[in-house]
Amino acid sequence: SQQGEEDPQALSIQEGENATMNCSYKTSINNLQWYRQNSGRGLVHLILIRSNEREKHSGRLRVTLDTSKKSSSLLITASRAADTASYFCATVLFSGGYNKLIFGAGTRLAVHP
């Protein structure tokens, strides 16, 4: 079974629109992190949200966490063509595995000018 699953797998929007990506997980977590990956490049950390937090903001990014539903969402507001990338959620487990990130399959976001 997979710890992290994102949906949708792919999302195509116009510049200026909002993009929402969802992530679900199975096992209790310590924190959940969102990363961005431009095509063929490394992963860049966006936001870390702890299990006792419900919402965090960073610029145009808003992340929510619902531990009762074991799910998180990443909202990018007023999207730009430069936001085109793959977005991954990654969890750090509550017990055991403090030093590994378990990644979901990712959402490929395409923002069209």
Add this chain to the structure above:
Amino acid sequence: EPEVTQTPSHQVTQMGQEVILRCVPISNHLYFYWYRQILGQKVEFLVSFYNNEISEKSEIFDDQFSVERPDGSNFTLKIRSTKLEDSAMYFCASSQIELRDTEAFFGQGTRLTVV
């Protein structure tokens, strides 16, 4: 801004050959990691390393894999006898403290192609 650097960016090797992937983590970081991403698939954890020893490893990280921090700045991943299915993007990452309290910083990756 400090960054994790990986070399080479692309390596082609013949099946059965040994390869060493190199990484220079951020200088004041204490925790180091290797991940891999097969083309079009998710990022998979391989191993974490702290205080000169492996702290955790995945099922993928079998006897063919080893890690080393030979000189206090480099962090290497060795694959002893490469297989076709080892072809992937390999990412090194580091963090200052444990991931339960912080994020990881990733390098740009080494694309390994086994032919």
